[in-house]
Amino acid sequence: MDLQRIKYFLALAEQLHYWKTAEKVNITQSALSRQIQSLESELGLQLFERNKRNVKLTPAGKFLKEKWEVELNELEYIHQFAKQLHLGERGTITIAHPDSISASIMPDILAKITQAFPKLQIKLVQVLYENQLDFLKNYKIDLAITRDITSEQGIHAKKIYSDHLALVVPLAHAFKKFEDLSTKRLKAQKFILPTKDEGSSYSEIIQALFKSYDFVPDVFLHSEFGSTIIALVRKGLGIAILPDSYMHHQSPGLRFIPLPFKTDILINWRADDHNPVLANILKLVFEN
Amino acid sequence: MDLQRIKYFLALAEQLHYWKTAEKVNITQSALSRQIQSLESELGLQLFERNKRNVKLTPAGKFLKEKWEVELNELEYIHQFAKQLHLGERGTITIAHPDSISASIMPDILAKITQAFPKLQIKLVQVLYENQLDFLKNYKIDLAITRDITSEQGIHAKKIYSDHLALVVPLAHAFKKFEDLSTKRLKAQKFILPTKDEGSSYSEIIQALFKSYDFVPDVFLHSEFGSTIIALVRKGLGIAILPDSYMHHQSPGLRFIPLPFKTDILINWRADDHNPVLANILKLVFEN
DNA sequence: ATTTATTAATGCGTATTTTGCATTAATGGA
DNA sequence: TCCATTAATGCAAAATACGCATTAATAAAT
Known part of the structure; x- marks a missing residue:
């Protein structure tokens, strides 16, 4: 069942007129007629009571009009949300950082992130130095800010301060x-x-x-x-x-x-982490 | 967006393997690959992170898997419900009847209906004799049980007792x-x-x-x-x-x-009422 | 390091589906 | 009775989806 069909149905359920509806949704009356017919046969029920003159919703059609309107809105919202996840504008990222910078560069970084991506959820955790890389590898954290230079396989690191x-x-x-x-x-x-x-x-x-x-x-x-x-x-x-x-x-x-x-502060992440949120945050952190 | 595509996606999101999934859903791997690709381009996002070897859900894919599963179930239920409306197994019907039969044939009729169609909602109302036909014509009631023989245009009547x-x-x-x-x-x-x-x-x-x-x-x-x-x-x-x-x-x-x-009891309904619930009830009432 | 096996993507011809145009058939109003 | 309106339908063209065979990438085996 194509969602487009449902949209055609909803348009017709509003107008109750094939020609006007067809024009509105930019197809011909013949196509609309057949779309509705396929929808009906697919569902095994009648959506409209119609003769050559009048179009009227059946009880089932009336019910589906109401329900489908809700569901389509819901889907619309879900798809938008998913798009934001894809763009890295939404989502969750877990960051470990040393206590020392919690009052200096962490606030700067966090301010930058929340300003650019206000819908992101950021989890801050404190992790013992020795556990940081393990946590990163095991997906317990996504980003580790450390003072340690590590050259682990599969972990990228870059000095930020x-x-x-x-x-x-x-x-x-x-x-x-x-x-x-x-x-x-x-x-x-x-x-x-x-x-x-x-x-x-x-x-x-x-x-x-x-x-x-x-x-x-x-x-x-x-x-x-x-x-x-x-x-x-x-x-x-x-x-x-x-x-x-x-x-x-x-x-x-x-x-x-x-x-x-001097002591360096490095940011570490999984080389194979393609989470768009991570990419966005890294770009932000490195861009100046 | 075809719901079938979403079903393919959900199958693949479970298996994370094109060949096995393709077999499971009875299409070729090539078709499945293209279905997923169209879905991705339609949504403007990536559902799977994949190379020639591995298939893995992206964050957006994971999100959509969860949400779509729910939505598809919901739609499934809605369609079933609509089918029942179509078959006249669900729905509401409003019946007016005279006080006199509320303890004799009304209970019989109602028992028959609720036994045959347990999901039907029946509304019983008492309407003054003189208003009954008006109410019927104006869709305030769907069925009027009367002692009056009426030969109104557009109203069918039949003796039941x-x-x-x-x-x-x-x-x-x-x-x-x-x-x-x-x-x-x-x-x-x-x-x-x-x-x-x-x-x-x-x-x-x-x-x-x-x-x-x-x-x-x-x-x-x-x-x-x-x-x-x-x-x-x-x-x-x-x-x-x-x-x-x-x-x-x-x-x-x-x-x-x-x-x-003797006085007759008649059942009256709109001749042009194609509500399947009405048809079912009339059949029940007349069948013996 | 090289070979082999696995597996997702893709080119291409075919089959299916959808569409638009023109026409038909039904129906309400003049 | 005729006319205007309007949903359905036959048909050919266009678009889409499909399967087959092949390709390209890569992990595992040797």
Whole structure:
């Protein structure tokens, strides 16, 4: 059963006149007549009571007119929705991102997305560094924003930003600016650092930093969560090294001393993910 | 857009394999491939992500699979319903009938109908004698059961039953059986009779009855409603002449004395009413 | 690395369906 | 009784769909 036929039927059910209807729907009266006939035989019922002079809906025809109008509208809407899915204007995407950027570039990215595609549904999740790629591969997330350079098979990655590392100390601390730092004075400090993850490019940078001062830090605590680290530093339990993105968080009582080391932020996605939503988001993120 | 195409799509969306699906739906793989392609171009979106090796639903395809399954079921149901309307197995019909038969032949008729067509909706209404034909012509009712013989243009009528007239008296009344009646004794009675409607065949019969006893009755009250008349008779306000169908009503305190006069019950409908429900009901009513 | 098997797409001729034109048949109104 | 209107229909042309055979891509096997 062709939906076009139903549309012809609905037009005729309005007009109740073959010639006028045929003209309205841009076919000949003969074609319309036959379309209605096929529709009737297909359904095994009579839609119109008609003689050579008058056209009138049967009870079944009246019923179908009402129902089909609703159904066709419904279908119309469904098809529009599907089209939006196809164009990546609708749909859902799950993004994992590190805590550090939740107050700096994440808001920028999200603002861009919601402005360009207001109907998109975005799910934000926090995932442990070590799980990120697994989650991506297993379709638990669609996009992972990381500080780790990974060259996994089937995962594409691209740098979208980089920020400086900073030494984080309580306001009362003796370190006020970069020049205050020296190997000797740093050696005396207790450090709170991210979990040391072998092969993580982020922790490699931090190691490189200590190497430049030529000592091994006294690390009394590891934590993966920047917000935890910040809380501990504020309480005076030690000092930390964090990306200066954290400056954008509301963190009174702390001083960020920028260090000449940079850390990259990368965006990762499945190479074979053809979800149009993803394509749209990547385009947005990369376009400037 | 042909619904068949959507069915092909749904089959493929299940199997995700052209050859197997094509076999299942009894067309060739080539035809199926082209059907899906036309569907895609018609909608302006991609339904499957496919290479020469694998078939996979796109997000839009997945969405449409779910929605179309629902819609097609809905349509299926609608078409079945319409078919039942066509066959007169479903639908609504409005029947007017006189009070007198509401406890005798109406229950019989209704039982027959509901047994044969359990899904029919029947509306019963009481309409004044004088309005019945108007209501029929103006599509306010579809069937009128009357005691009046009418030969209106465009109205068909057929006798379905006839019952005797009966003299209705309180149990304590002197009249016990037909032989107790005489012109002299009847003359002394007060009568409660139906509204005298000129040209009504029913009231003509009652007039004929009195003519056979050769006197004009003392009618102190007219009422069109049998149940009202019965209540008045029971209170001793007079005696009445009613169709003996009323005997089937629960009416303690009354005696029905059958009279040798019969009154017909006719069923009336519009000659040009092609509602299949009507046809079915007429067939049922006439078949024995 | 090469071959083989699998599988979706496609060119092409045929079959089916749909369409428009012209005509027919029925019917209401003058 | 005739005329105007209008839905149905015969027929040929156009459009569409189909099946067969083949192609092209690719995953698995060797």
